[in-house]
Amino acid sequence: MKLDLKLTGCRAITMDPARPAAHTIGIWQGRIVGLDDQVAGLPAAETTDLGNAVVLPGFIDAHTHLAWNGRRTIDVTGLTSVPQVLERLAGAPGAGWIEASGYDRRIMERPLTAADLDTVSGGRPVYVADLSGHACVVNTAVLKQLPEITSDGWLTENEQLAARTLRLPYSLDEITAELHESARQVLAEGVTMCGEAGIGAGLIASSPLEAAAYLRAQLPIRVQLMVSAYVLHDVAADPADGVARAIDLGLHTGFGDDMLSIGALKLWTDGGMMARTAALTEPYLGSDGSGQLAESEEFMRAAIIDGHHAGWQLAIHAIGDRAIDFTLDAVAEAQRQRPRADARHRIEHCGLVRPDQLERIAALGLIPVVQPTFLWSYGDDYSEIMGPERAPWMYRGRSFLDHGITVAGSSDRPVADGAPLRAIEFMVRRRSSGGRAVGPDEAITVEEAIRAYTLGSAYACRKEHVLGSITPGKLADLVVLGDDPRTSEAIADIPVLATMVGGTLMPQRSS
Numbered sequence: 001m002k003l004d005l006k007l008t009g010c011r012a013i014t015m016d017p018a019r020p021a022a023h024t025i026g027i028w029q030g031r032i033v034g035l036d037d038q039v040a041g042l043p044a045a046e047t048t049d050l051g052n053a054v055v056l057p058g059f060i061d062a063h064t065h066l067a068w069n070g071r072r073t074i075d076v077t078g079l080t081s082v083p084q085v086l087e088r089l090a091g092a093p094g095a096g097w098i099e100a101s102g103y104d105r106r107i108m109e110r111p112l113t114a115a116d117l118d119t120v121s122g123g124r125p126v127y128v129a130d131l132s133g134h135a136c137v138v139n140t141a142v143l144k145q146l147p148e149i150t151s152d153g154w155l156t157e158n159e160q161l162a163a164r165t166l167r168l169p170y171s172l173d174e175i176t177a178e179l180h181e182s183a184r185q186v187l188a189e190g191v192t193m194c195g196e197a198g199i200g201a202g203l204i205a206s207s208p209l210e211a212a213a214y215l216r217a218q219l220p221i222r223v224q225l226m227v228s229a230y231v232l233h234d235v236a237a238d239p240a241d242g243v244a245r246a247i248d249l250g251l252h253t254g255f256g257d258d259m260l261s262i263g264a265l266k267l268w269t270d271g272g273m274m275a276r277t278a279a280l281t282e283p284y285l286g287s288d289g290s291g292q293l294a295e296s297e298e299f300m301r302a303a304i305i306d307g308h309h310a311g312w313q314l315a316i317h318a319i320g321d322r323a324i325d326f327t328l329d330a331v332a333e334a335q336r337q338r339p340r341a342d343a344r345h346r347i348e349h350c351g352l353v354r355p356d357q358l359e360r361i362a363a364l365g366l367i368p369v370v371q372p373t374f375l376w377s378y379g380d381d382y383s384e385i386m387g388p389e390r391a392p393w394m395y396r397g398r399s400f401l402d403h404g405i406t407v408a409g410s411s412d413r414p415v416a417d418g419a420p421l422r423a424i425e426f427m428v429r430r431r432s433s434g435g436r437a438v439g440p441d442e443a444i445t446v447e448e449a450i451r452a453y454t455l456g457s458a459y460a461c462r463k464e465h466v467l468g469s470i471t472p473g474k475l476a477d478l479v480v481l482g483d484d485p486r487t488s489e490a491i492a493d494i495p496v497l498a499t500m501v502g503g504t505l506m507p508q509r510s511s
Contacts, residue, residue: 003044006044010054011233015454022195028503032476039215056479063197063412075087085103086184089117091120096125097126098127098416102129117138123141133157133204149162156277158294194221198228199211201228202266208231214260222259222467223400226315227264229250244309245307258475263313265314267315268296269320286386300330313345319347319349321353327366346369347368349367362403371412373426375395376417377417378431382438392439394498398442409456447486479500
């Protein structure tokens with residue numbers, strides 16, 4: 001046998017307990033065929049000495065938004081005053097909608113309003129997306145098309161969705177370009193697979209034809225598409241099948257191949273902490289508000305049960321503890337009606353978990369898909385609004401693992417920094433960008449954090465048989481690092497030297 005590629009002189013952290021370390025990796029037809037002595041005597045078409053670099057399995061971002069992240073809108077990130085925002089928007093080129101992103105109401109001297117936007121819109125509709133993805137500010141031209149909504153321009157959740165729907169759809173050409181931009185970015189960070197968290201309809205969707213853009217793009221990374229539950233519709237299936245609602249042709253989780261596949265059915269049960277719409281059992285500190293459920297309980301429960309019956313893995317957005325209570329109850333009811341031993345339903349974010357909820361998450365086999373960099377970026381703010389009792393419950397690590405719960409790592413890019421190494425450092429250090437300790441008792445080890453972004457995410461995406469570890473027979477997805485995260489004092493700053501997908505080294509994005 002002649003290998004396609006032999007990687008030598010590396011320090012591989014395999015994440016495979018059967019062989020935790022290696023210095024030589026043999027690759028043939030896009031797969032790992034052996035390590036060290038297993039391939040030492042085999043010839044190779046190409047041999048690359050990595051010069052003692054560290055090699056890990058490629059990182060898997062189990063929850064991200066590639067099209068949204070790659071979208072080129074007017075950037076207002078970090079602006080703190082209305083005049084600054086208006087100056088940035090003034091004279092926007094082109095015709096039609098003026099779109100901006102990165103708005104953060106929490107840091108503004110005063111909130112932006114529709115009347116403010118009217119002064120620079122020239123009569124064009126304006127949509128300024130909040131950084132959270134759960135809110136926006138629009139101008140009067142938009143509000144006039146939403147007569148049932150009374151607002152000064154600030155819209156959250158379903159009202160935001162109503163405004164966004166007026167702008168949709170984006171063209172397949174636009175979405176394809178956005179996907180390529182994001183693919184270049186994630187490859188530079190060592191990410192080899194992404195879970196696209198919601199296509200076709202809902203808060204994050206770009207077009208009802210969105211899956212076609214992924215087919216057209218032929219991205220150099222692996223992508224698993226989560227289909228929005230809003231596209232479920234009644235089907236006249238045989239009653240014996242027990243499927244009341246589905247998507248066309250009965251497609252569900254698992255369709256596709258190793259490069260592009262259909263993953264979970266995405267559902268939303270609440271909002272977000274940044275927009276103060278995550279559904280809590282007790283109010284936000286210093287406020288009478290406790291967030292809100294995304295839809296009626298009847299609507300959401302039906303989507304969960306129908307999706308479960310139709311064979312879907314479910315990816316249920318639930319950030320606040322009230323939303324998690326609802327999710328636990330609904331999943332338990334779905335499993336009672338039709339038991340599925342390996343459903344692997346997921347809780348996306350799983351942001352505020354009370355101690356009493358941990359055992360229920362474990363018992364139901366649910367997978368928390370967490371975003372540690374939320375707390376690195378926004379941990380100071382989140383800690384203040386949760387207060388000292390609840391702050392330690394946010395985006396847990398150690399408590400999940402101690403209850404035997406598999407943790408999957410993700411970013412929710414572009415809501416927060418998408419780099420896995422940044423997230424891994426937070427999971428170990430539990431300190432925000434401002435230096436604040438956030439739930440220090442939830443800290444985990446470096447190897448446990450790496451596992452979340454490799455085998456943990458692979459398991460959440462039902463891909464652990466081909467991804468997540470450097471194991472003979474698995475796909476050759478690797479990331480080459482300039483230092484060992486287990487000994488580095490600055491994990492987030494470790495350079496990503498190269499990223500490999502299916503045995504092919506991908507060019508790194510130039511800075």
